[in-house]
Structures are given as structure tokens and as C-alpha cells.
Amino acid sequence: MTGRIVIDLFTTLDGVSQAPGGPDEDPSGGFAYGGWQAPLLDESMGEQVIAGIRSMDALLLGRTTYDIFAAYWPQHVDGPDGEIGRKFDSIPKYVASRGAPSLPWRDSHLLGPSLAEEIAELRERHASVHVIGSIDFSRSLVRGGLFDVLNLWVYPIVLGRGKRLFPDDGPALGLTLLEPPLVGVRGSLLLRYRPGPAVATGDMSADDRGV
Numbered sequence: 001m002t003g004r005i006v007i008d009l010f011t012t013l014d015g016v017s018q019a020p021g022g023p024d025e026d027p028s029g030g031f032a033y034g035g036w037q038a039p040l041l042d043e044s045m046g047e048q049v050i051a052g053i054r055s056m057d058a059l060l061l062g063r064t065t066y067d068i069f070a071a072y073w074p075q076h077v078d079g080p081d082g083e084i085g086r087k088f089d090s091i092p093k094y095v096a097s098r099g100a101p102s103l104p105w106r107d108s109h110l111l112g113p114s115l116a117e118e119i120a121e122l123r124e125r126h127a128s129v130h131v132i133g134s135i136d137f138s139r140s141l142v143r144g145g146l147f148d149v150l151n152l153w154v155y156p157i158v159l160g161r162g163k164r165l166f167p168d169d170g171p172a173l174g175l176t177l178l179e180p181p182l183v184g185v186r187g188s189l190l191l192r193y194r195p196g197p198a199v200a201t202g203d204m205s206a207d208d209r210g211v
Helices: 043-055 063-075 082-090 115-125 135-143
Strands: 004-012 058-062 093-096 108-110 128-132 149-155 175-177 189-195
Touching (some): 058 063, 058 115, 058 135, 063 082, 115 135, 128 135
Parallel strands (some): 004 128, 004 149, 058 093, 058 128, 093 108
Antiparallel strands (some): 149 189
């Protein structure tokens, strides 16, 4: 079996992915817009999120996101978020960390030091491993081409500051769109990419355009 590594990120038009879920999710760096996604949710995009959660058979998280999830989801296996809570609680959780953190959530496992080797092993072990949030860790995966699908939920809002998947000092990367974008009723977009060819440049002269 060769499974897929799927990265799921909610982002603004200017690329900010920090703390979409709530004011206290990640206030680091003085970020003042925690919870920016909540007023922009719509049913059609929610259906896509749930479909992805139902399809996954493992979670792969950075340390900060793991701590946030571990503090919240085990307490929400019933009620409105019960389906998500039960799913997350029932599947293995793999955590990337430079330290040796305590991992109290059941079926949690710390990744070893060789990220490429660990990703290869996860592909053999699982069909659909999802990385949710975990901006710094997702950045490492994208930079190294260690993913199969990048799902970007893009919302019509500009924040100007906050953590981004693609920082100003990041490498040049090519991506390939897997399917036409899905458009939500409130103006959000779901863009699905896979790793693409190296970035190329050209010249917009007449000859280069075939004119």
C-alpha cells in the first residue's frame, strides 16, 4: 500500500493561516485575529472538510497543533462536534517535534529524526494521512516535496500579518492544480494541489507568446 499525505490548511487571501479557529488558538507574535474563519464558514465548504475527515486513517501534526487538539477533541466526542471528536480519538496521531514531549492522547506517537524516512513509513502504513494546521511543520513538508495533496481553503479576507505557509524567505516551488476550484457561497475557494515542476521563467515578448 502506498498512501497519501494530505495537508489541510485554512488561509486568507494574503496567505495567513494562523489561528483560524478561535481567539486563544495561537496568539503568538501578538496575533489579534484568532477565530477569523468562524464568520466565513458555509455549509458547502463544511461538507468538504467533513468528507476529508471521514476519509483519513491517521493524523500527522506539529507539536503546537497536537497540544491544541489533545486539549480539545477528547472532550468533544459527543454533541455537535462528536463525529470529528470520535474520528480523531479513534485513529493514530503522529507528532513531529524536536523535543521529547508528553503525548497523553491515546494512540499518539512521536516521529523519529529523519522526516523523509518517517513519511515513507507512514505511506506504507496508512491510506490517507492528514496534516491539519501545523503551519511550521506543513512548511517543512511542502519545502521537501513530502506531500501528495495540499488542500488550501482560501477565504475572502486580508489580515496583513500572521504565520504563512509560504514565507517571504521561502524557496521557489511549483504546484499543479488537481481539479477545478470549488467555490463556497460566501466567496471561499477550495484549491487542491500536488507537487509540481520546478518554477520556470519566460519572456512576454511577441516571440515567446508565439505571436
